[in-house]
Amino acid sequence: MKKTIALLPGDGIGKEVVDVTVEILKAIAEHFNHQFQFNYGLIGGDAIDQKGTPLPEETIEACKKSDAIILGAVGGPKWDKNPVELRPERGLLALRKALDLYANLRPITTFDSLLDSSPLKKEYVSGVDFVIVRELTGGLYFGKPSERIVRDGEDSVVDTLFYKRSEIERILVSAFEIAQKRRKHVTSVDKANVLESSRVWREVAEEVSARYPDVTLEHMLVDNAAMQLIRSPRQFDVIVTENMFGDILSDEASMITGSLGMLSSASLSSSGLHLYEPVHGSAPDIAGKGLANPVATILSAAMLLRQSFGLEEEAKAIEKAVDNVLNSGTRTADLANGEKAVSTKQMGEEIKNALADDHAILN
Ligand code: NAD
Ligand code: IPM
Ligand code: MN
Numbered sequence: 001m002k003k004t005i006a007l008l009p010g011d012g013i014g015k016e017v018v019d020v021t022v023e024i025l026k027a028i029a030e031h032f033n034h035q036f037q038f039n040y041g042l043i044g045g046d047a048i049d050q051k052g053t054p055l056p057e058e059t060i061e062a063c064k065k066s067d068a069i070i071l072g073a074v075g076g077p078k079w080d081k082n083p084v085e086l087r088p089e090r091g092l093l094a095l096r097k098a099l100d101l102y103a104n105l106r107p108i109t110t111f112d113s114l115l116d117s118s119p120l121k122k123e124y125v126s127g128v129d130f131v132i133v134r135e136l137t138g139g140l141y142f143g144k145p146s147e148r149i150v151r152d153g154e155d156s157v158v159d160t161l162f163y164k165r166s167e168i169e170r171i172l173v174s175a176f177e178i179a180q181k182r183r184k185h186v187t188s189v190d191k192a193n194v195l196e197s198s199r200v201w202r203e204v205a206e207e208v209s210a211r212y213p214d215v216t217l218e219h220m221l222v223d224n225a226a227m228q229l230i231r232s233p234r235q236f237d238v239i240v241t242e243n244m245f246g247d248i249l250s251d252e253a254s255m256i257t258g259s260l261g262m263l264s265s266a267s268l269s270s271s272g273l274h275l276y277e278p279v280h281g282s283a284p285d286i287a288g289k290g291l292a293n294p295v296a297t298i299l300s301a302a303m304l305l306r307q308s309f310g311l312e313e314e315a316k317a318i319e320k321a322v323d324n325v326l327n328s329g330t331r332t333a334d335l336a337n338g339e340k341a342v343s344t345k346q347m348g349e350e351i352k353n354a355l356a357d358d359h360a361i362l363n
Contacts (some may be wrong), residue, residue, distance in 0.1 A: 002035040003309055006066035008059065008095075010044040011088060012282025013292035013344075014072020020294040020348030021070065021301050027352050028305070028314050031359045039066055043095065044074025044088035044282075054091025060098055063273065068308035070301060071095075071277040076284045088282075096136050101267035101275050102167070103174040104134040105303075106250045108233070110257055113326040117258030117335040120230065125256045130236035132253065133178060134246025135171040136267055138163045139197075141243050161197050163242070168201050172208040174268070175240035176215050184215045185237035189225045189245055201242065222249070229253050250279055259334040261293025264300035266307055274308050276300040286333075290343035293332040295322055298351060321354035 005025070009018040022038060029036045041059035048054050054074070063069050074088040084090065095101075109129045115122040143160030150156060172188070179186045188205040190198035202219055209217040220228065222245045228235065229249065233256050241249065254260040263279035278296030286292060298318060306315035330350050333341040342350065 001309060001311070002037075003068070004037045004039055004066040005304070006039045006041055006063045006069040008041045008043045008063075008069065009046075009072040010074040010092075010282065011046055011076050012073060012284050012287035013280075014044070014074065014282050016072075016287070016290070016292050016344045017278060017294040017297040018070060018072040020344055021297045023348055023352060024298050024318060024355070025301055027355050028318065031317070031355065032311070032314050034311075034314075043071065043091045045076050045079045047091060048079060048082070048086055048088065054086065054088050055094045055098075059091075060095070063095070063099065063275075066273070068273070068304050069099075069275040070297070070304065071275055072297065073278065073280060073282040075282045076287070093141060095275070096267065097142065099269050099273055099275065100137060100271060101269045102135065102137040103171055103268040104136040104246065104265055105178070105268065106132040106134060106246070106253075106263060106265045106279055108132065108236075108250075108253045108256055108263070111262075111323060111326050113323075113329075114258040114262070114335060117331075117337060119255055124231075125233065128233045128236075128256050130233070131178060131182070131238055132246055132250050133171065133175040133238060133240040134250065135163075135167070135241070135243050136246075137243075138167045139243035161195070161242075163197055163200070165200065165204060168204045169208060170270075172205050172240060175238050176208055176212040179215045179238040180212065183237040185218070186215055187218045187220050187225070187236055187239045189220050189222050189239055189241035189249065191222050191245075192219065193221060197242070205240075225249060226252060229256070254279060259293055261296050261332065261334045262299075263296050264298075264303055266300070266303045268307070274304070276304040276308075290345060291333050291341075292344045293334045294344050294348055295332075295351075298322060298348070317355060317358060318351075320358060321351045324354045324358070325350045 009015040039062045041062040118125045140161045143162035146159045192198040192202045254263045260280040267275040302315040302318040305311040
């Protein structure tokens, strides 16, 4: 198979984890006889420094010419005081909007070998397997107005939570479609006791649910959901929620797996051109030190192979290699509980070797 993948490493550890992931994809191409061409693009702080904008036009073009996209992470203290249009995060938000990447899937699955790495008790986190379906192109992140204003003679500020009914409907449809292929349970998370947007969200959830009689719909208030994630995470199959709630709940849920560095994601679009990225950010506190866990991005690449290219066997090979390496006790610092840890690159090497070993056995 011949495919083009756009690579947007971004800032901080984004570059480190994408570098390692490219090595894994090259190994997959070699073992399974594919040709992957990589198109690099600038985004975030790097793009601001080199091109004066967090999302240069040529980056969007490079994405559109590709069959799928991998993004590292954007942001860092260097640009935190910039005016809003020149913030790295604006580049990512603009890309999500430009490509209509509205459905962000964030799977939360525990690895048996990592049960001791979670700060939560083993008996609560073992066997957890759910997916957060986060709406990604609407809500508070994109609502207008979003600005400083003067009201009643006082300096004030407004952000707007805006959704078209159709935007709520399509993300709920995504969640129900996913649930049909899983354990057929959707938990729709909202704040319907306070927010009008959540009350409409609930109405639409009920309407969509009627089209999927084999799937159970449960509504849960977001504050309760935050608590239930810790109290009994195994109850969840598919969680669907609006943009900001999904952002917050997924970082929280990462601790069930042991580290934010384990969480992969796929941002699916209406056009079929999808983006894959780790859930974590650019981690300025560890950037440049070789401490980042590359597994989130490597598993995002596995999602890409499965979802965008239909390469199930190749996706499974990556997942198995990651599992084998973790089973062997190899850990990056985030998962090592203070014990001996390997670097980002060494973790990548181990996973590549595990791929090669497995491939040799298969052939
Ligand atoms: P962060 O996700 O970058 O880091 C949070 C904590 O988790 C840090 O202690 C970090 O060291 C750790 N961590 C994150 N990923 C890790 C990995 N792969 N391996 C080991 N440890 C890891 O969040 P933050 O510190 O709040 O934000 C830093 C910057 O990243 C900000 O500029 C923010 O806007 C940006 N950000 C970008 C994205 C993205 O590009 N998708 C996502 C989140 C945050
Ligand atoms: C994420 C990040 C982004 C978000 C930021 C960097 C805009 O936290 O991808 O989870 O909030 O969506
Ligand atoms: Mn986030």
